[in-house]
Amino acid sequence: MKEQLYNFYILHQRKYKENSLLLSVFTRELGKVSVIVRTNKKTVNLYQPLVELRGQISVAKKADSLSKLYNVEFVASCYQKSYINLLSLQYANELLYMLLSHSHEEDILFSKYDFLLKNIDENNYKYLLRMFELELLESLGQGIYVDCDVDGVPIDSGFRYVVLNNDFKKCLNAELNTISGASLLKINQSISAWSETDLKEISKVVRAFVDYVLAGKQLKSRKLLIDYLSLKK
Structure with missing residues (x-):
């Protein structure tokens, strides 16, 4: 029986x-799956992150066995981007590799990741990264819900809030790290509805939720991204 063809991206590789x-x-x-593939001098450079590939996968029948990948062909490369875009894509890659569990369908998340890789540019990268992170959090069961605050009171666009243990608490003082209720209520709207102010405030919320899921794990790509953005200020 001929194995199904899959379009895929590489999140991580090592010699085996x-x-x-x-x-x-x-x-x-x-979704995310570990596979083994045989290579030679002609094909070894094909297996890189940020490159869309297509191939057949023979899915392992046992949990302790490896799935096999073969008949791989090149589809498209996302390497021809600016440095900030490449750092952003490496960050998205590292998030998927570290946080996503194995072996279940990821139709929506894959679509968002594919869209990110193919459409990112220097004008939209912050917006598209937030879109991707929000979908990843949803896939992990850690979606951001903004109906009510920690006390069960509906989020009010006229108040400001602090992130508290992956929830929101109304804050009477307009402190630096607070987020407006108006921006909170836009989190699950289309990114086209976000203003620059919304983006900055929503980014604070998404960062807090991602940090919670990472549970202290450090991302090399995030540090590079932050350092690069600091140099540009």
């Missing part, structure tokens, strides 16, 4: 025995 690579790949149909 002689002439083989162990890859963590991300597909629409299978």
